[in-house]
Amino acid sequence: MDKSTHSIEYETMLLGRYRQLTAPRLRSDGDQLDRSAYILLSRLEMDGPMSIGQLSDAFGLDPSTLNRQTSAMMRAGLLERIPDPDGGIARKFRVTAEGGQRLRSVRERNIRGLERVLEHWTPEDAAAFADYLRRFNCDIERLEGRPWPRP
Incomplete structure (x- = not known):
């Protein structure tokens, strides 16, 4: 393994540790979401209503965990069950108005935290970093066989 791989492993470990700085949770408000809720709401926001089976395929998780x-x-x-809009048998989950509001609130707080960290970066450096992160995540998704939708 080359030195870069070791460095990337270490830096991604630290990135997970620093999550509270870049994505602060404010305990005083009702808008906090745990990580799994944030990710699941984000996926439903991008793809629209999904069944347990579709979520299981998308996340690679056991249906009992998703239940x-x-x-x-x-x-x-945060979620509601609805009949399949396409007429299928399985009921689907849809983000409620409350779930969408809380998702937007947490996302805005995350963005503000990242802006604090990146305030001294040039726009070009921030864009290059975003491109590398996207490429890194896309390669993980390619290996897993589970592409993630992007805005």
Whole structure:
């Protein structure tokens, strides 16, 4: 393994550690979302309503895990179950107005945190970093066989 791979491993470990700085959680408001809810809501926002089976395929998770997560999110008012808009048998999950509002609020807070970190970067450096992150994630998705939708 070359030195770059070791460096990337270490820096991605640190990136996970610094998540609270770049994506702060404010305990005083009701807009916080745990990581799994944030990711699931983001996916439904991009793809629209999805069934447990579709979510299982998209995330590579066991349906029982997704049942627990979606049940908790429904109790919190973030998701609702609806009939399949395409007429299929399986019911699908859709983001509620509350879920969409909380997702937007947390995303804005994440963006503000990243802007604080990147405030001394040139626009070109920030764009190059974003391009490399996208490329890195796309290669992971290619290896997993699970592409992720992007805006």
